[in-house]
Amino acid sequence: xxxxxxxxxxxxxxxxxxxxxxxxxxxxxxxxxxxxxxxxxxxxxxxxxxxxxxxxxxxxxxxxxxxxxxxxxxxxxxxxxxxxxxxxxxxxxxxxxxxxxxxxxxxxxxxxxxxxxxxxxxxxxxxxxxxxxxxxxxxxxxxxxxxxxxxxxxxxxxxxxxxxxxxxxxxxxxxxxxxxxxxxxxxxxxxxxxxxxxxxxxxxxxxxxxxxxxxxxxxxxxxxxxxxxxxxxxxxxxxxxxxxxxxxxxxxxxxxxxxxxxxxxxxxxxxxxxxxxxxxxxxxxxxxxxxxxxxxxxxxxxxxxxxxxxxxxxxxxxxxxxxxxxxxxxxxxxxxxxxxxxxxxxxxxxxxxxxxxxxxxxxxxxxxxxxxxxxxxxxxxxxxxxxxxxxxxxxxxxxxxxxxxxxxxxxxxxxxxxxx
Amino acid sequence: xxxxxxxxxxxxxxxxxxxxxxxxxxxxxxxxxxxxxxxxxxxxxxxxxxxxxxxxxxxxxxxxxxxxxxxxxxxxxxxxxxxxxxxxxxxxxxxxxxxxxxxxxxx
Numbered sequence: 001x002x003x004x005x006x007x008x009x010x011x012x013x014x015x016x017x018x019x020x021x022x023x024x025x026x027x028x029x030x031x032x033x034x035x036x037x038x039x040x041x042x043x044x045x046x047x048x049x050x051x052x053x054x055x056x057x058x059x060x061x062x063x064x065x066x067x068x069x070x071x072x073x074x075x076x077x078x079x080x081x082x083x084x085x086x087x088x089x090x091x092x093x094x095x096x097x098x099x100x101x102x103x104x105x106x107x108x109x110x111x112x113x114x115x116x117x118x119x120x121x122x123x124x125x126x127x128x129x130x131x132x133x134x135x136x137x138x139x140x141x142x143x144x145x146x147x148x149x150x151x152x153x154x155x156x157x158x159x160x161x162x163x164x165x166x167x168x169x170x171x172x173x174x175x176x177x178x179x180x181x182x183x184x185x186x187x188x189x190x191x192x193x194x195x196x197x198x199x200x201x202x203x204x205x206x207x208x209x210x211x212x213x214x215x216x217x218x219x220x221x222x223x224x225x226x227x228x229x230x231x232x233x234x235x236x237x238x239x240x241x242x243x244x245x246x247x248x249x250x251x252x253x254x255x256x257x258x259x260x261x262x263x264x265x266x267x268x269x270x271x272x273x274x275x276x277x278x279x280x281x282x283x284x285x286x287x288x289x290x291x292x293x294x295x296x297x298x299x300x301x302x303x304x305x306x307x308x309x310x311x312x313x314x315x316x317x318x319x320x321x322x323x324x325x326x327x328x329x330x331x332x333x334x335x336x337x338x339x340x341x342x343x344x345x346x347x348x349x350x351x352x353x354x355x356x357x358x359x360x361x362x363x364x365x366x367x368x369x370x371x372x373x374x375x376x377x378x379x380x381x382x383x384x385x386x387x388x389x390x391x392x393x394x395x396x397x398x399x400x401x402x403x404x405x406x407x408x409x410x411x412x413x414x415x416x417x418x419x420x
Numbered sequence: 421x422x423x424x425x426x427x428x429x430x431x432x433x434x435x436x437x438x439x440x441x442x443x444x445x446x447x448x449x450x451x452x453x454x455x456x457x458x459x460x461x462x463x464x465x466x467x468x469x470x471x472x473x474x475x476x477x478x479x480x481x482x483x484x485x486x487x488x489x490x491x492x493x494x495x496x497x498x499x500x501x502x503x504x505x506x507x508x509x510x511x512x513x514x515x516x517x518x519x520x521x522x523x524x525x526x527x
Contacts, residue, residue, distance in 0.1 A: 020452060023452065024452070024454045043461045045460075045461060046461070063449075064449065064450070064452070065450055067450075068450065068451075068452055071451075071452070072452055301459055301460065301461075302459055302466070305457065305459045306527060324527065327466075329460065329463075329465045329466075331463075336465070336487070338465060378490070379464075379465075379487055379490035379491045379493075380490035380491075380493040380494070382494070383467055383490070383491055383492075383493050383494020383495070384493055384494050385494075386494055387494050387496075411493060414493070
């Protein structure tokens with residue numbers, strides 16, 4: 001019997017790591033990795049940071065060099081959208097050259113289609129100078145407009161928006177962040193961390209406005225954005241606008257193939273869709289998380305990479321539930337911010353360390369149980385929390401009373417545990 | 421070009437030429453050496469490019485900074501005296517012949 005063939009749709013972090021992980025496991029069948037973008041598969045995190053300042057040159061963005069795909073016998077097809085899946089026939093359809101349609105057979109299909117940025121449907125959203133920041137193409141276009149002295153309006157105070165605000169200040173722009181929620185990073189972090197970050201951005205010279213709505217963007221007679229109109233008729237100068245208001249998972253291919261979707265392609269604990277030949281991973285997949293106790297969708301490098309390895313194992317005949325500890329990182333205003341665990345829904349926090357000097361961790365609890373840690377310039381707290389959460393037993397974790405104790409130190413806690 | 425040897429837990433050696441500027445981590449990624457994940461891409465955030473420098477090493481290596489030291493508290497395989505994050509080891513000509521041991525697990 002010939003070795004099975006794998007088609008991976010989406011050549012981002014998840015898709016590329018799937019191909020690599022399959023070969024690492026000794027998978028000998030055909031692997032086809034298909035990306036809609038022209039570029040060699042690349043890392044996204046620098047696009048809001050080092051790529052814009054120039055500290056990460058473009059040639060450091062690729063996840064792997066072209067020679068990697070040749071050496072690993074991975075057929076990489078770039079600049080080519082997949083237009084349809086036919087699960088009955090186990091074939092996908094590609095948009096070929098000159099409008100020609102190409103069909104490709106698979107034994108296993110991995111959907112790693114990622115997500116697209118949301119755009120607020122306000123008047124003026126299509127003016128020139130209004131950007132989103134997701135793909136390399138977005139970053140190239142934005143980089144050309146980030147000139148010192150220009151006024152940047154960032155709509156949305158989430159990860160991408162705040163990273164960009166920090167970067168733009170380094171580049172000498174005047175920056176305003178408009179966030180509709182009560183605080184920045186509202187969906188992702190504790191109030192304590194959100195307030196600290198907002199303060200740091202203000203100290204960096206960024207105007208941070210919360211509970212404010214963008215109502216409209218107004219351009220000049222060349223069609224270029226100049227002014228943003230907020231609720232209450234306030235007008236803010238805006239030479240460049242970036243909408244950082246979240247993403248929508250790319251689920252169309254799955255939905256059109258009658259695979260169940262709902263804010264993500266729905267998969268089981270081994271990342272399989274309703275069709276046993278089809279898996280979905282990364283930003284586009286909604287999976288049952290043992291850390292959240294419910295299905296969720298995560299947008300992170302960690303999740304895409306670990307799910308890639310999980311799905312490679314399943315394709316190689318050894319499926320295991322996906323149980324990797326979720327973690328995230330962001331760099332803003334010189335702060336190294338690392339998040340471990342799923343903290344949404346926590347009802348109690350204990351802050352450990354020195355907030356004033358910007359070296360602290362926020363331990364987040366649901367009831368008595370530690371659900372995650374947010375660390376600012378405290379990498380050991382982050383790393384140890386990841387190890388403790390991975391044990392997935394309450395007995396591994398320090399309780400709130402313990403963390404509250406004066407002089408509590410997670411390194412010491414771990415040392416005592418390991419010794420015992 | 422400096423040669424770096426990556427020894428997997430089963431004792432298999434992979435020797436690669438690593439052109440500088442490049443880190444020991446990136447050298448492994450470029451050659452798909454199994455056992456280096458480097459999820460964060462080299463910013464000392466993730467601890468998944470952990471290596472053990474060979475006990476007998478006498479080649480000069482850069483000193484360990486506090487962040488690297490802290491990250492090494494949470495590696496998936498046990499930390500040892502010789503533990504380093506390979507993303508924090510820029511390859512220089514003086515490191516020609518370096519031997520690093522890959523841990524059992526990175527994540």
